[in-house]
Amino acid sequence: MSDDRTFVIIGASQAGGWVAQTLRNEGFEGNVILLGEEPYLPYERPPLSKAALLGEVTVDSTYFWQADALEEAKIDVCLNTRVTAIDRDAKEVVTENGDRIAYDKLAITTGARVRKLPIDGADLPGVFYLRTMEDTLAIRDAVQEGATAMIVGGGWIGLECAATLTKLGCKSIVVEAADRLCGRAVTPEISDWMLKFHTGNDVDVRLSTGIEKFEGNGKLERAVLPGGDTIDCSIAVVGIGVIPNVELAQEAGLKIDNGIVVDECARTSDPDIVAAGDVTNHPNDLLGRRIRLESYENAQNQGIVAGKAMLDNTEPYSDIPWFWSDQFDANLQMIGLPQDWDETATRGDVESNEFVTFYLKSGVIDSAISVNNPRDLRVGKRLMQGQKQVTAAELEDPETKMQALLKR
Amino acid sequence: MTDANIEFHAVATTAEVTEDEPKAVSIGRMDIGIYKLDGEFYAIDDICTHAYACMTDGYIDDGQIECPLHGACFDIKTGKALTAPATVDLRPYEVKVEGDQIMVGVPKADD
Numbered sequence: 001m002s003d004d005r006t007f008v009i010i011g012a013s014q015a016g017g018w019v020a021q022t023l024r025n026e027g028f029e030g031n032v033i034l035l036g037e038e039p040y041l042p043y044e045r046p047p048l049s050k051a052a053l054l055g056e057v058t059v060d061s062t063y064f065w066q067a068d069a070l071e072e073a074k075i076d077v078c079l080n081t082r083v084t085a086i087d088r089d090a091k092e093v094v095t096e097n098g099d100r101i102a103y104d105k106l107a108i109t110t111g112a113r114v115r116k117l118p119i120d121g122a123d124l125p126g127v128f129y130l131r132t133m134e135d136t137l138a139i140r141d142a143v144q145e146g147a148t149a150m151i152v153g154g155g156w157i158g159l160e161c162a163a164t165l166t167k168l169g170c171k172s173i174v175v176e177a178a179d180r181l182c183g184r185a186v187t188p189e190i191s192d193w194m195l196k197f198h199t200g201n202d203v204d205v206r207l208s209t210g211i212e213k214f215e216g217n218g219k220l221e222r223a224v225l226p227g228g229d230t231i232d233c234s235i236a237v238v239g240i241g242v243i244p245n246v247e248l249a250q251e252a253g254l255k256i257d258n259g260i261v262v263d264e265c266a267r268t269s270d271p272d273i274v275a276a277g278d279v280t281n282h283p284n285d286l287l288g289r290r291i292r293l294e295s296y297e298n299a300q301n302q303g304i305v306a307g308k309a310m311l312d313n314t315e316p317y318s319d320i321p322w323f324w325s326d327q328f329d330a331n332l333q334m335i336g337l338p339q340d341w342d343e344t345a346t347r348g349d350v351e352s353n354e355f356v357t358f359y360l361k362s363g364v365i366d367s368a369i370s371v372n373n374p375r376d377l378r379v380g381k382r383l384m385q386g387q388k389q390v391t392a393a394e395l396e397d398p399e400t401k402m403q404a405l406l407k408r
Numbered sequence: 409m410t411d412a413n414i415e416f417h418a419v420a421t422t423a424e425v426t427e428d429e430p431k432a433v434s435i436g437r438m439d440i441g442i443y444k445l446d447g448e449f450y451a452i453d454d455i456c457t458h459a460y461a462c463m464t465d466g467y468i469d470d471g472q473i474e475c476p477l478h479g480a481c482f483d484i485k486t487g488k489a490l491t492a493p494a495t496v497d498l499r500p501y502e503v504k505v506e507g508d509q510i511m512v513g514v515p516k517a518d519d
């Protein structure tokens with residue numbers, strides 16, 4: 001091997017894994033060291049609230065790459081390894097047990113951690129969060145058919161969790177502080193659809209409320225509501241958002257602003273350090289502003305761009321934000337971040353849970369959300385990418401072939 | 409090339425598959441997607457190698473099929489995985505057209 005450089009990645013996550021794979025795909029022949037504090041290889045998070053929680057898949061099947069594939073790619077994966085500092089002067093990372101690992105280039109893919117619920121009793125056994133494989137396995141162990149499950153937070157995680165726990169035979173109750181579901185992400189009419197959909201699937205949704213405290217003798221037994229009413233429950237899952245893990249970068253003096261500040265090629269304020277995934281605040285050309293995204297596609301594609309940037313192959317990252325969620329038998333997908341639109345077009349049938357709602361700004365798709373219609377949404381994404389002029393009427397017309405709109 | 413272990417099954421008529429609309433078919437327990445590209449028919453596994461999704465529900469562009477769930481792209485002619493998150497190819501199958509019948513060759517079931 002002619003290349004004796006060492007590239008280190010902090011965070012054996014989806015983003016970190018893609019940085020490592022990209023280095024190899026691009027022909028890098030030096031050392032690649034992937035450091036992760038969890039005991040698992042980089043794994044897919046979407047199944048954590050769905051198939052993995054249902055117990056339908058094994059831990060191994062959630063790995064992006066099996067151990068032999070990583071070995072074959074000569075990616076040195078160090079699990080159970082927590083990094084405590086980045087020494088930029090020495091160009092070394094320091095691990096919890098004092099090891100110092102020298103790097104020529106460094107990638108930070110430390111992701112995010114759950115926001116904790118600041119109430120009494122939130123530390124009782126039986127109160128869970130859902131972010132990691134460990135969390136999912138713990139919830140699965142604790143779930144008992146017929147149990148009442150209190151879900152705190154009516155966002156993506158809370159709603160997916162409510163659906164899965166209902167499937168597992170629990171009585172799911174969702175409490176949400178805002179007056180609508182998923183309010184940070186979707187428009188009011190989609191929140192309304194979600195409420196109807198979950199209620200129709202036997203989820204008890206309570207808006208504009210929270211939990212005063214959890215109580216129990218050595219374990220969770222009940223939730224106390226603001227008025228003093230109590231609900232007996234043996235399990236609670238809290239999904240009230242995440243906080244980016246910026247501390248290592250911050251202490252190392254990198255620029256931070258709601259995440260590690262990176263440019264369009266995932267480069268931080270240090271030329272030898274890139275960052276990718278949930279932890280970054282990055283510019284998005286299409287939206288014309290900086291964003292921090294917590295999504296699958298962002299972790300993957302920004303990870304790939306970051307890997308290339310480590311090799312000085314700069315390729316700007318500016319994807320249309322794209323999310324999906326599976327709840328009961330509904331696959332929801334969203335493109336863009338609905339913020340500003342002057343026209344709405346709904347294609348399909350909301351009542352039968354198969355539709356796409358497009359939000360248009362000056363005749364161009366600004367964002368869209370689909371329920372059980374990923375194909376039309378995908379075409380919508382391309383229309384948006386190409387900034388193609390469309391009308392609400394033609395989008396709504398079932399006779400319109402979406403692909404045809406692209407070709408004109 | 410003819411393989412004695414391959415058995416051809418009539419799965420669709422040529423009119424049922426267009427360049428924009430592929431067709432999902434089943435042979436035994438195998439789910440296979442039938443595509444038309446530049447006038448020719450192709451058959452590849454229909455279940456994404458990354459996560460469970462029917463590729464024929466996806467989007468066709470430039471000789472590629474894009475998974476409706478997570479956006480992985482595959483080459484329709486060869487089944488080759490072209491983009492993340494897929495890393496494993498879709499299996500391609502031999503196709504022949506007899507009259508207006510599309511025939512797909514799969515390994516014999518009882519082997």
